[in-house]
Amino acid sequence: MTSTPEPQVLWYTAFSATTDGGNPAGVVLDARGMTTEQMLATATEVGFSETAFLEPREDRFAVRYFSPRAEVSFCGHATIASAVAWAQRHGPGRLRLDTPAGEVDVVAGTADDGTVRATLTSVAPRTVDLGDDDLRDLLVALRWSHSDLDPALPPRVAYAGAWHPVLAAATRDRLRALDYDFDALAALMDARGWTTVDLVWREGPTTFHARNPFPPGGVVEDPATGAAAAAFGGYLREGGHVGVPTTVTVFQGADMGRPGVLEVGIPADISSGIDVTGTAVALEAIA
Incomplete structure (x- = not known):
C-alpha cells in the first residue's frame, strides 16, 4: 500500500x-x-x-x-x-x-x-454600518476613545472576501500605540464574524498607514493584510473618500518591525472588485 x-x-x-x-x-x-x-x-x-x-x-x-x-x-x-x-x-x-x-x-x-x-x-466589496454598541465595545477592547477617531473617515464594517471593522485614527501616534485587550477583542470578533480590525491613519490623499489586530487567528497583529486592504479600498470608494479611479498606498507592519507596502487599485465601477498588488x-x- x-x-x-x-x-x-x-x-x-x-x-x-x-x-x-x-x-x-x-x-x-x-x-x-x-x-x-x-x-x-x-x-x-x-x-x-x-x-x-x-x-x-x-x-x-x-x-x-x-x-x-x-x-x-x-x-x-x-x-x-x-x-x-x-x-x-x-x-x-x-x-x-x-x-x-x-x-x-x-x-x-x-x-x-x-x-x-x-x-x-x-x-465585489461592500460596507455596512458599525452599530453603536459594537463601536463602544470595540473602542473599549482597543482601549481607544471617541476622541481618538478621525471624523472624516467614519467607522464602518467593510468586506472584500472577509469582514473587517474600519476605524481611522486621528493621529499617527494613536495608531502607533497599539495595546489592546486580546481576550475581549477576540470574543467580540468571534461573535461578529470579523477577521481582523483595520486600524488606519491617513497621511495624505492617497497614502495610509494600517495595523490589523487578528486575535481570532491567534495572532496579536497581522503585518500586512491584503484582504483588509481590499475591503478598505471598497470602503474608500463607497464613502466617497477618494476620487476614483485611483491607486492608494497602504504602509503596514513598520510598527511591529516588518514593514510592508500594499498598492490598492480602486476602479470607478462600484460593482468591480478591488485590486491589491505586492x-x-x-x-x-x-x-
Missing part, C-alpha cells in the same frame, strides 16, 4: 521585497488529497497568520486558507504569496482561484529587476 506523500509547504513573505519585511505565509501548491484536519494541523505547525492550500483543477484552483486556529474565507497576503510561488515555478501569468469567498483572479509578472509582483482582484519573496521550505 502506497502512502500519500507529505505536502511541501513553502514559506514566503508577501508585500515586501526583503525577507525581514511583509507578512509571512505558508503555501501548499498542491494540496490534493489533504483533509480539512490535515490542513489545519499544517497551518498550526507552520504558525504563520495564514497558510494557503491550492488544489489544481484543470484551468483553475480551489483554494482554502487556514490560520493556526481556524479556516478563514479569504487571505490576501497568502494569495499574493501563492501566485508568486507558482510563477517562479511555472512562469508568470493569471491564476483563477475559487476561494470560499468567491472567484478571485490573480496575475503575477516579473519586473525588470527580477522581482515578481502579483495583483489580486477581490470579490511583491513576495521566499523564506524557506519545510516538509
